Amino acid sequence: MKTCKIASFALSAMFFTAVSTASTFDFNGYDLGDLDGQQGWAAPSNAQIVDDAPGFMIKALELGPSGTWSANSLPVGTSSFSFDFAIMSGASAGNPDEFFFRYGADGWNSFIAFKPQAGIFEIRSNGEFYQPGGNNPAMPAGFQIGQVHNIAATFSGNTVELEFDGSPYLTATFTNPVQLPEGNFDIRSANVTTYVGNAIPEPGTALLLLVSGGLLLHLKRRRS
Secondary structure, X not given: OHHHHHHHHHHHHHHHHHHHOOEEOOOOOOOOEEOOOOOOOEOOOOEEEEOOOOOOOOOEEEEOOOOEEEEEEEOOOOOEEEEEEEEOOOOEOOEOOEEEEEOOOOHHHOEEEEEOOOOEEEEEEOOEEOOHHHOOOEOOOOOOOOOOEEXXXXXXXXXXXXXXXXXEEEEEEOOOOOOOXXXXXXXXXXXXXXXXXXXXXXXXXXXXXXXXXXXXXXXXXXXX
């Protein structure tokens, strides 16, 4: 009985930790085709769930190049999020590629944005831009067009801790408490096709699954 309780606890801990640390965008359980109407999403016709996105293992959201947006909401109390994304090539000089995550239900007052052509990353909260030295931060050094990357953000007090591909990237400090990513949000791509998903496990989750799996295997051997 004691062994069963430990195993049950391990499974519960694995599940709770995996889903409570961040809101993730995993489209693997969605139907192929229009995103609009699925699991609370409102989106135009060129926001599609596909299973052939470059670099993604199963399904991903395809945002077409003509200013595609997709809107939904995150639960009250959400203080972090994470998603995988791939910005493709094809933007022209006069129509630069831009990929936005607008959060906090305050329009353009709170967002993060990747702008590869300009070579900059932007983060804004409550209408305030984070601009160290008067300039927007540079795009992460490891960023490459057409490759799948991960961005994770944790909001606390006046700061936002950002990780890129599992490594610390930027700590943004604002004058006022940061706008949490709870409530209405939208993901949008301008002038280029972008894919969004979470088909690649984050390092912390992957490690947790490995450790929990090893624990359960050990318990099973002890019982037999």
